[in-house]
Structures are given as structure tokens and as C-alpha cells.
Amino acid sequence: MKRWNAGLSNNVDVGAxxxxxxxxxxxxxxxxxxPQFRVLxxxxxxxxxxxxxxxxxxxxxxxxATREAYTQPISSLPESDRPQFYKGRGLVRQVWVIPPSENRxxxxxxxxxxxxxxxxxxxxxxxxxxxxxxxxxxRTMLVRLSIPGTDEHGGPKPHPAYGGQLNxxxxxxxxxxxxxxxxxxxxxxxLNGGEQLTLRKPDITFVDLAYGAxxxxxxTSPRIAPPIYxxxxxxxxxxxxxxxxxxxxxxxxxKGKANRVWDAEQQKTVLGRFGWKANQPNLRQQIAGAYxxxxxxxxPLFPDENCTDAQDACKHSLSAGNPxxxxxxxxxxxxxxxxxxxxxxxxxxxxxxxHGAVLFKQAQCGAxxxxxxxxxxxAALPALSxxxxxxxxxxxxHDMGEALADHRPDYLATGREWRTPPLWGIxxxxxxxxxxxxLHDGRARSLLEAVLWHDGEAAQAAKAVKAMSAADxxxxxxFLESL
Amino acid sequence: xxxxxxxxxxxxxLLSTLASATEKxxxxxxYPQEVITPxxxxxxxxxxxxxxxxxxxxxxxxxxxxxxxHSPVDVYWTPAQRNFAVLAKEGAFxxxxxxxxxxxxxxxxxxxxxxxxxxxxxxxxxYGMAYHxxxxxxxxxxxxxxxxxxTAPAFSGHVVLPIPSKVGYAPMLVDxxxxxxxxxxxxxxxxxxxxxxxxxxxxxxxxSDDVGSGRIAVGMTMDFFARSAxxxxxxxxxxxxxxxxxxxxxxxxxxxxxNLDGARAFASFVLSDQGQKLLFHPDIRKLPVRPxxxxxxxxxxFDPFASAQRATYDYDVSYGxxxxxxxxxxxxxxxxxxxxxxxxxxxxxxxxxxxxxxDPRLMEARTHANWLPVSATQVNxxxxxxxxxxxxxxxxTLEQQWDAEISKHYAQATQLAQAILGAKP
Numbered sequence: 001m002k003r004w005n006a007g008l009s010n011n012v013d014v015g016a017x018x019x020x021x022x023x024x025x026x027x028x029x030x031x032x033x034x035p036q037f038r039v040l041x042x043x044x045x046x047x048x049x050x051x052x053x054x055x056x057x058x059x060x061x062x063x064x065a066t067r068e069a070y071t072q073p074i075s076s077l078p079e080s081d082r083p084q085f086y087k088g089r090g091l092v093r094q095v096w097v098i099p100p101s102e103n104r105x106x107x108x109x110x111x112x113x114x115x116x117x118x119x120x121x122x123x124x125x126x127x128x129x130x131x132x133x134x135x136x137x138x139r140t141m142l143v144r145l146s147i148p149g150t151d152e153h154g155g156p157k158p159h160p161a162y163g164g165q166l167n168x169x170x171x172x173x174x175x176x177x178x179x180x181x182x183x184x185x186x187x188x189x190x191l192n193g194g195e196q197l198t199l200r201k202p203d204i205t206f207v208d209l210a211y212g213a214x215x216x217x218x219x220t221s222p223r224i225a226p227p228i229y230x231x232x233x234x235x236x237x238x239x240x241x242x243x244x245x246x247x248x249x250x251x252x253x254x255k256g257k258a259n260r261v262w263d264a265e266q267q268k269t270v271l272g273r274f275g276w277k278a279n280q281p282n283l284r285q286q287i288a289g290a291y292x293x294x295x296x297x298x299x300p301l302f303p304d305e306n307c308t309d310a311q312d313a314c315k316h317s318l319s320a321g322n323p324x325x326x327x328x329x330x331x332x333x334x335x336x337x338x339x340x341x342x343x344x345x346x347x348x349x350x351x352x353x354x355h356g357a358v359l360f361k362q363a364q365c366g367a368x369x370x371x372x373x374x375x376x377x378x379a380a381l382p383a384l385s386x387x388x389x390x391x392x393x394x395x396x397x398h399d400m401g402e403a404l405a406d407h408r409p410d411y412l413a414t415g416r417e418w419r420t421p422p423l424w425g426i427x428x429x430x431x432x433x434x435x436x437x438x439l440h441d442g443r444a445r446s447l448l449e450a451v452l453w454h455d456g457e458a459a460q461a462a463k464a465v466k467a468m469s470a471a472d473x474x475x476x477x478x479f480l481e482s483l
Numbered sequence: 484x485x486x487x488x489x490x491x492x493x494x495x496x497l498l499s500t501l502a503s504a505t506e507k508x509x510x511x512x513x514y515p516q517e518v519i520t521p522x523x524x525x526x527x528x529x530x531x532x533x534x535x536x537x538x539x540x541x542x543x544x545x546x547x548x549x550x551x552x553h554s555p556v557d558v559y560w561t562p563a564q565r566n567f568a569v570l571a572k573e574g575a576f577x578x579x580x581x582x583x584x585x586x587x588x589x590x591x592x593x594x595x596x597x598x599x600x601x602x603x604x605x606x607x608x609x610y611g612m613a614y615h616x617x618x619x620x621x622x623x624x625x626x627x628x629x630x631x632x633x634t635a636p637a638f639s640g641h642v643v644l645p646i647p648s649k650v651g652y653a654p655m656l657v658d659x660x661x662x663x664x665x666x667x668x669x670x671x672x673x674x675x676x677x678x679x680x681x682x683x684x685x686x687x688x689x690x691s692d693d694v695g696s697g698r699i700a701v702g703m704t705m706d707f708f709a710r711s712a713x714x715x716x717x718x719x720x721x722x723x724x725x726x727x728x729x730x731x732x733x734x735x736x737x738x739x740x741x742n743l744d745g746a747r748a749f750a751s752f753v754l755s756d757q758g759q760k761l762l763f764h765p766d767i768r769k770l771p772v773r774p775x776x777x778x779x780x781x782x783x784x785f786d787p788f789a790s791a792q793r794a795t796y797d798y799d800v801s802y803g804x805x806x807x808x809x810x811x812x813x814x815x816x817x818x819x820x821x822x823x824x825x826x827x828x829x830x831x832x833x834x835x836x837x838x839x840x841x842d843p844r845l846m847e848a849r850t851h852a853n854w855l856p857v858s859a860t861q862v863n864x865x866x867x868x869x870x871x872x873x874x875x876x877x878x879x880t881l882e883q884q885w886d887a888e889i890s891k892h893y894a895q896a897t898q899l900a901q902a903i904l905g906a907k908p
Binding site for chain 1 (some may be wrong): 513515516519520523524527528531534536537538539540541543544547548555692715716765766
């Protein structure tokens with residue numbers, strides 16, 4: 001217990017330590033089914049959940065539970081900062097224009113791109129989804145590409161002709177790189193209580209490749225667009241706290257690894273905390289990377305167009321400016337992301353939700369989906385400083401097993417490792433975008449499907465959920481939907 | 484393997500390649516994501532043989548782009564009525580040879596589609612007032628029933644009015660007042676509303692941000708901005724004025740389309756029952772132009788065809804389009820650049836009216852306040868309109884003259900009103 005407390009001393013409060021104790025207590029007895037342990041566990045967790053911890057974060061969360069839930073600024077956003085927030089919002093919603101254009105400030109799409117505005121993929125600031133069949137284009141999803149080896153900074157080595165990402169579209173005169181088609185293999189699994197569920201595993205094929213066939217050892221990784229709210233708060237969590245979680249004691253088989261990635265602005269390797277594999281160090285780089293990678297829009301951070309040496313037409317295509325996204329625009333985009341609130345948990349007093357929260361911990365989900373973190377000093381938006389938040393992530397990489405593996409290393413992340421995605425707001429995902437998918441490639445159409453794909457370090461958690469009664473599973477999902 | 488088998492295999496490969504290939508339909512549009520995304524998904528589902536490629540351009544930029552040689556565009560689909568009129572005149576469109584049955588060319592007195600059949604309305608939107616009921620109640624203000632309601636001094640500081648030279652939909656909003664009330668009275672109403680208003684230079688956001696939050700009680704806007712904000716949880720309501728003005732969007736197929744079948748498929752889809760019903764989506768909330776789909780409209784959805792049976796509003800679209808820049812420039816001269824002066828002047832006049840409504844100086848003050856540098860006849864002068872479309876040195880000179888004269892008249896109006904009030908001029 002001492003070690004547990006020491007490991008988390010910088011990032012969990014007294015309540016969280018109480019939770020940790022309770023969690024360990026229940027975990028130690030998790031193989032038992034004696035009613036007294038279950039009752040004890042339930043009481044302990046009910047006590048924890050009843051404490052007013054959520055009230056701490058009301059200034060940086062939103063109670064808006066509509067389809068606009070992910071677009072709300074933190075309520076403590078100073079009035080004087082609202083123009084910058086609105087400017088950033090305008091850019092995130094802006095449809096970008098192929099140069100030349102009279103509208104210089106919104107010109108720069110391409111030469112190669114996936115989509116022409118941010119929220120084409122992050123609809124309502126939420127997550128994307130996978131195509132239902134090979135006939136449907138990837139509208140909110142893309143495929144990362146690389147070849148074996150690493151680049152000069154230890155990141156994925158881009159393919160010499162296609163680069164690091166398949167751009168399906170090109171401006172007039174520049175051929176799009178090709179198309180990725182998704183087909184699924186389905187299997188039905190049976191859960192305790194007789195419930196059956198069909199899981200679908202995607203298989204990606206590439207057609208109409210315009211710059212030559214892929215080599216046999218091409219590494220590919222399909223990714224749906226992740227949600228973009230609450231990220232400022234995650235950036236405000238001190239690095240030391242995240243690194244401390246690596247060494248924090250965890251249930252058997254669960255590890256947790258911090259990614260170390262290249263920071264283009266600082267020109268050094270730092271902690272990775274954003275992206276499906278924690279391969280981006282901060283929001284500014286994540287945003288600038290998406291602008292250039294997904295839309296072909298250059299920025300002060302990435303001033304070169306996304307053309308490889310093998311793409312002649314691309315290299316000779318018009319650029320709208322140098323860079324196309326100005327520093328002021330990048331600043332506004334970054335600020336908007338900083339200031340987007342995360343939804344606050346709803347129905348906290350609901351009996352089923354409370355029970356689901358207990359089951360969540362009992363199934364060891366909270367070992368990686370860490371309930372509570374604290375932000376540190378955050379100069380870029382002081383309102384985010386020193387907040388107790390409930391993102392349900394440790395921002396660390398975990399081996400998720402073979403079925404979810406993309407076999408494409410990304411800095412220190414192996415092909416089987418993925419960053420624990422935050423769960424806050426996840427219950428509203430399909431309210432914001434009815435087709436929202438879960439897991440990195442959107443294969444899961446529901447939260448339960450997503451849970452059941454967990455393997456590797458999370459195998460025991462998935463096994464526990466499979467073994468639950470149907471009513472318990474419903475409670476667990478009810479809890480997730482309350483987030 | 485025999486040669487015949489090789490040929491058969493090659494044919495099979497070719498066939499499968501052809502079967503999997505999709506043809507691009509290139510559509511030029513300025514629609515926001517909220518409109519593009521559902522149409523894109525539904526069209527590609529209905530016509531899997533085509534892949535929609537949206538070329539996005541704002542209205543003015545679109546015209547520049549379309550005049551470049553070899554612009555690879557099949558369809559123009561956007562709310563930019565004047566662009567359609569100009570392009571049709573230039574012969575850029577082919578006559579629409581798709582099924583247009585069930586699509587009226589007018590809503591009451593409003594013509595929405597090209598009488599010559601080169602482009603048709605694909606949806607429309609109505610102008611009106613979004614308001615925050617709780618804020619109105621808190622202020623003790625009535626729900627406005629017409630634009631004129633907003634001229635009442637009690638609305639001072641509680642209205643937001645978009646600037647036509649900055650906000651895409653505002654020119655027609657302003658012109659519906661000018662045509663509806665008449666040139667002189669229309670400007671008088673606009674100036675008095677503006678004296679009560681905050682001027683907005685961003686089109687959509689002030690409704691959800693300012694009126695939606697209750698910071699401002701009423702906003703002059705288009706129905707769909709308010710309706711989609713309401714559908715997404717904002718505590719707003721929307722009301723139309725006594726006579727409703729409309730702003731239609733259109734679809735047209737370019738004469739030089741290289742994928743004519745795909746272009747026809749897209750235009751037909753946009754106008755179909757399925758395409759028209761997409762307009763009911765909470766993020767879109769535009770008004771379908773196919774009356775039959777209103778049978779399945781969401782609760783409380785406005786039906787312009789039913790409304791048109793109650794009140795007619797004759798609006799000459801070509802008038803409005805030709806003088807759009809000139810009216811925008813006048814608005815900036817009379818209102819935007821004089822906003823603080825305007826507030827002071829109308830406050831003084833309203834107070835003077837309360838104090839001494841029979842004072843003959845009031846009429847003189849109003850005459851100065853309502854002075855216009857361009858008359859109802861002059862505004863339809865083609866060469867003057869062109870001066871403001873092209874914008875050159877002559878335009879700047881004219882605007883400087885206007886500014887000087889307007890300042891003089893507003894100062895005189897203010898002095899007269901303040902004299903009635905007994906204040907020092």
C-alpha cells in the first residue's frame with residue numbers, strides 16, 4: 001500500500017488513495033465471489049463515488065449533454081479570451097480552399113489531402129467511424145503508412161513515394177494516392193447468460209494506387225479521428241505525474257509505458273501524450289501535424305507541403321503561402337483546443353450507474369483508465385491549472401493483444417501497444433455522431449464491442465466482463481454511458 | 484495456361500477493376516460542413532458508382548475560379564443567387580434535363596428558380612428574428628412581431644444586426660426590408676434598428692453565442708441558424724416578420740461537365756424526396772423546395788408554401804442582386820461607419836418625440852436623420868451599381884463624399900433633437 005501511495009503522490013488526492021486502497025482490497029479478492037466481499041467492495045466504492053470530487057472540476061467541464069456537448073468552452077474561460085476561442089472554432093469549422101484563391105486566409109488545401117476541413121472527420125468535435133463496407137469511402141478515417149525502420153528521430157520511417165499517410169485526394173492535376181477499402185470478417189461470441197455479440201475485424205486493401213504498388217513489407221495502420229475536447233486539460237497534467245504512473249503498482253499483467261517522441265518545436269525527444277499511440281508531444285504539434293498530414297496545409301511548425309520526391313505534380317503544385325496556416329491561426333486553433341471542456345459525468349446518483357462504476361473497478365478497467373488526475377500550472381490558459389479531473393486515462397501505452405495489433409511501431413510503441421484513450425464524454429459519442437466508432441480503427445460499433453476486443457494486458461478485464469451477468473454488463477455499460 | 488484462359492483471366496481482371504472503380508462528380512459549393520457531410524454520405528450511398536468531390540469556394544472566389552480555363556466542375560450547388568444569375572447569363576449552364584416535377588418556381592410572390600430553366604432552387608431559408616425568451620421576459624420586452632418592432636427605444640442594446648458587406652446572407656435580408664417597406668422607409672427602419680443594435684460581422688455564430696447565451700435578446704438572422712441552434716439545445720425561439728423574405732440556394736449543371744450522368748445524378752438527388760428530407764436534419768434546418776416533403780416535417784417546422792398562402796411578398800430578385808454591392812456600401816456609410824453617431828442621434832430624436840412630439844423641429848430632425856445619398860431611382864442605375872461591383876478610385880471618392888454629407892446631416896439632426904431637449908448642442 002505504501003508503494004502505491006508513494007507512486008501516485010503527485011497526481012491523486014486523498015480520495016483517490018482511498019479509492020486505490022478499496023480497489024486493491026476488491027482486486028485482492030476479485031477471484032472470490034463471497035457475498036461479504038462483494039458487499040464490502042460495493043460499499044467502499046459507493047462511499048468513494050458519493051464524495052463531492054466532481055464538483056471540483058465544474059469550471060473546466062460542461063453539463064451540456066446535447067449534440068453540442070463537445071463544442072463547449074470551459075465555463076471559467078475569461079471573457080477576454082472568447083474572441084480567440086471563437087477564432088479557433090472558426091478555423092476548426094473552416095472548409096479550406098485549393099489555391100489560388102482570393103480568400104488567402106483560408107487557402108492552402110492540398111496538393112494531397114484526405115479531407116478539406118477538420119470537422120469533416122471530427123464531426124461535432126467527436127470521433128469518427130469506419131466505413132460499413134468496401135463501397136463506402138473513408139470519410140472520417142485514414143491509414144498511416146511506413147516501412148520497416150525508423151526516421152532520424154526514432155519515429156516511423158515514411159514510404160519514399162507515399163510518405164507517412166495515404167492521402168486519397170489530390171487537387172486538380174495531382175493524382176490522389178489511392179483508396180483504402182475496408183472489408184470485415186465477423187465472428188460471434190457468446191457471453192455469460194447466453195447473450196451473443198458479433199464482432200467485426202477489419203481488413204484493409206488498397207486500390208487505385210497512383211504512385212506504384214506497395215512493397216510487401218509496407219506497414220499500415222487505419223485510424224479513425226479521435227475526439228478533440230478536454231485535451232488542454234490532458235496537456236496540463238504534469239509530465240512527472242504521467243511518468244510516475246509507469247511505476248505505480250498495477251494488477252498482475254498490466255504494465256504501462258510512456259512513449260518518447262520528437263518535439264519539432266523544441267527539437268528534442270519528449271513525452272508523447274496525444275494520438276492513438278501517444279506519438280504527439282503536445283496539442284500544437286498534433287494540430288499542425290493534422291493540418292499538413294490530413295489537409296496539406298503548411299504551418300510554422302511544418303512548413304513543407306506533404307509531397308514526396310516521387311510526386312512530381314504534387315511538388316510543382318501551387319502553394320497558398322509560406323506557411324499557409326499562419327502563426328496567429330495556429331495559435332488560435334491551439335487555444336480553441338485548450339479551452340474545450342470535457343463533459344461532466346451524468347446520472348451519478350443512478351443506482352445502475354453507481355453499480356457499473358463498482359464493476360468497472362472490479363474488472364480492473366481503472367488500472368489503465370485511471371479515474372482521476374490533477375493538472376499542474378498551465379500558463380497558456382491559467383483556468384486549466386490545478387484542477388482535479390476525471391479523464392479515465394493514464395496516457396500510457398499498453399499491449400492490447402494480437403487482434404488489435406497494427407504491427408506498425410511508432411517511436412517506443414510496438415505494433416501491439418496503444419495509448420489508453422480517455423473515456424470522459426464517451427457516453428455522448430453516438431449522440432454527437434450516430435455512427436461514431438470505438439477503438440483505433442472504429443471496428444467496435446458499441447462500447448461493449450470495444451470492451452470485448454481488449455486483450456493483452458487487458459485480457460483479464462475483458463474476461464471479467466464476459467463472465468458478468470447480463471445485468472451487470474448492462475450496469476457497466478450504463479456507467480460508461482454516463483461518462 | 485492456354486492463351487484463351489489468359490485472355491479470360493485478363494478480361495475478368497479488367498471487369499473487376501471497372502466494377503470497383505468509382506467516377507468522380509465534382510461539385511462546387513460554399514455550404515458548411517453541416518450541410519455537405521450528410522448530403523455527401525447519402526448521395527454516395529444512393530449512387531455508389533459515384534464519388535463526390537467537393538470543391539469549396541466562397542461566392543466571390545468561386546466566380547474567379549470558374550472563369551479560369553479548364554475548371555473541372557460538374558455541378559454548382561450553393562446559396563449564391565447572383566452567381567447563378569451571372570453564370571446563366573454567360574451560358575455556363577446547360578438546361579436542366581432532369582425530372583423537375585413537383586418543384587414550384589415560386590413561393591408566393593418570391594421567385595426562387597430560374598424562369599429559363601438553367602438552374603433551380605434546391606432549398607431556401609427565411610429571414611426573421613431569433614430571440615431569447617427568458618431574456619426578453621427579464622427585460623420586460625414583448626416578442627417582436629415585425630422588423631419595425633425592433634425600432635422601439637426599449638430594444639436599445641438588445642438587438643444584433645448583421646452587416647451586409649461582411650455577412651453573406653445579410654445583403655438580401657437588408658434588401659427585403661428595402662423592397663418590402665420601400666426605399667426611404669426601409670432605410671429609416673434599418674437605421675433605427677441599427678441604433679438599438681450591436682452590429683455583427685460573423686454570420687452564424689452570434690445567434691448561438693450571443694442570443695443563445697442571452698447576452699443579446701434578439702438577432703436578425705436566417706431561420707436555419709436559429710432552428711439548428713434550437714435543435715441543438717439553445718434556449719431560443721424564432722419568429723418570422725409579417726411578410727417573409729427568402730434566400731434560396733440553387734443547383735445547376737455546367738455545360739462543360741465531363742461527367743454528365745454523375746452531374747444529373749447529383750442534381751436529381753439533391754432535389755429528390757430523400758435529398759429534400761435531409762434538410763430537416765437538426766444541423767441543417769433549411770426549407771425544402773419540394774412541397775410534398777412537408778407532410779413528414781418535424782414538429783413546428785415552418786412550411787413556406789403554407790405561409791405564402793397567408794401573406795404575399797413581391798420581391799424582385801434581379802433588382803436585389805444587381806444593387807447588392809451598392810446597398811452594402813450605403814449600409815456601411817449610413818450605419819457601420821456612423822454607428823455611435825447613429826445611436827446618439829436616434830436616442831435624442833426618440834427622447835425629443837416623447838418630450839414634444841408636435842415640435843416642428845422634429846420633422847426637420849427626422850428629415851436630416853433619414854437623408855440618403857442615393858435615391859430610389861439612382862440605386863437602380865446600372866453604371867452606379869457597376870462602380871460598386873468593380874470598386875475603383877471613383878468608388879472611394881464617392882464614399883468619401885457620402886461620409887461627409889451623412890456626418891453633416893446626422894449632426895444637424897442630433898443638434899435639432901438636443902435643442903428640443905434643452906441640451907446644449
